[in-house]
Amino acid sequence: MRISSLEEYGLRCLLALAREGCEGQLSITDIAEMEGLSVPYTSKLLSILRKSDLVSAVRGRKGGFCIKRKPDEITLLEVITALGGPLINPDHCSKFSGKLDTCVHVDSCSVHGVLDTLAGTIELFLSKTTLQDLIEQGNRQTGFTPADTLLTGGIQDSTKEINTLDYKERL
Amino acid sequence: MRISSLEEYGLRCLLALAREGCEGQLSITDIAEMEGLSVPYTSKLLSILRKSDLVSAVRGRKGGFCIKRKPDEITLLEVITALGGPLINPDHCSKFSGKLDTCVHVDSCSVHGVLDTLAGTIELFLSKTTLQDLIEQGNRQTGFTPADTLLTGGIQDSTKEINTLDYKERL
DNA sequence: ATAAAACTTTACATCTTTGTAATGTTTTTG
DNA sequence: CAAAAACATTACAAAGATGTAAAGTTTTAT
Numbered sequence: 502m503r504i505s506s507l508e509e510y511g512l513r514c515l516l517a518l519a520r521e522g523c524e525g526q527l528s529i530t531d532i533a534e535m536e537g538l539s540v541p542y543t544s545k546l547l548s549i550l551r552k553s554d555l556v557s558a559v560r561g562r563k564g565g566f567c568i569k570r571k572p573d574e575i576t577l578l579e580v581i582t583a584l585g586g587p588l589i590n591p592d593h594c595s596k597f598s599g600k601l602d603t604c605v606h607v608d609s610c611s612v613h614g615v616l617d618t619l620a621g622t623i624e625l626f627l628s629k630t631t632l633q634d635l636i637e638q639g640n641r642q643t644g645f646t647p648a649d650t651l652l653t654g655g656i657q658d659s660t661k662e663i664n665t666l667d668y669k670e671r672l
Numbered sequence: 673m674r675i676s677s678l679e680e681y682g683l684r685c686l687l688a689l690a691r692e693g694c695e696g697q698l699s700i701t702d703i704a705e706m707e708g709l710s711v712p713y714t715s716k717l718l719s720i721l722r723k724s725d726l727v728s729a730v731r732g733r734k735g736g737f738c739i740k741r742k743p744d745e746i747t748l749l750e751v752i753t754a755l756g757g758p759l760i761n762p763d764h765c766s767k768f769s770g771k772l773d774t775c776v777h778v779d780s781c782s783v784h785g786v787l788d789t790l791a792g793t794i795e796l797f798l799s800k801t802t803l804q805d806l807i808e809q810g811n812r813q814t815g816f817t818p819a820d821t822l823l824t825g826g827i828q829d830s831t832k833e834i835n836t837l838d839y840k841e842r843l
Numbered sequence: 844a845t846a847a848a849a850c851t852t853t854a855c856a857t858c859t860t861t862g863t864a865a866t867g868t869t870t871t872t873g
Numbered sequence: 874c875a876a877a878a879a880c881a882t883t884a885c886a887a888a889g890a891t892g893t894a895a896a897g898t899t900t901t902a903t
Binding site for chain 2: 860861862863864865868869870871872
Binding site: 508512516612619626627 | 673675676679680684687748752756759760783785786789794805809
């Protein structure tokens, strides 16, 4: 289970445009230089983002890309989905690579259930985080990012509560 | 962002052994048949699980595999990590595939921060779910799995709370 | 108009993941 | 002790992901 390269680098490019705001504009060359990527690769990433309607392109001499919506209106879920497809293979049990034609668990697949829940958890997290959140996070530079705080204290207790009280109790 | 095949099928094989309990035993052929996988592939999966110390193997005529610990003592995090490695590339910013030698964000990488948080969220979820949970889930057969319940109501509100109150407030 | 700057598209080489094949090693049973 | 059953290991073919290269199209400035 990994973040793919397309997802990560695509997110970086989109963030660069998000920092410029809706009126701003950057060329592929600009972005490639800022993010330390090759021009052709950056081009490919932006092409994907454009087809997903996250950025718009202006061709020609004074051309470039700009973000299509305000950064606080674009969630990470949209971005990751655009770049990497759905988290869980939609036809989990029907497209089975084993010996049989179909997954032996089609009707009662315990794995499927938990993977769906996992995907739901991830998607929930991603849908609550916007590009604006990332930008503000980057501007802080306090040495400790909110993410660090989050992982070492605070939220962990609340989440534990969810898992023990809500989640486990339902099982 | 996807669950890899190794992770999914490996988990299925381990679950099959978990259902047999610590005293039970299954051969590769048994498991392959139960899960609809080829024998060589099943062999590879179990080999990984054995090297991760999740199952033990008995060689020879009456040989087979058995699970090494009680199913309620094995978390999904262990299993997924054993089969697919860490969720986030550990040297995210140092091993960079762009033009430059190192990632341009080494010191202030906003993407890195949020990806860490995401990984933490996923790991937390995985660490709270044991093989026993999956087995009990599979035994129910109520038509609606707990996962479904989880996704359509209950936990969603609580998680929202986390994201809005705890997480966002800290940002 | 024409050249330069910038986006677009397609093709391709490379690397990783997936799954198979084949061969070797260990233990049991007759 | 020899054959069968079962695990172990290594090598390899196929598919997918990654990143590059090259040629094409559009607009602007001169």
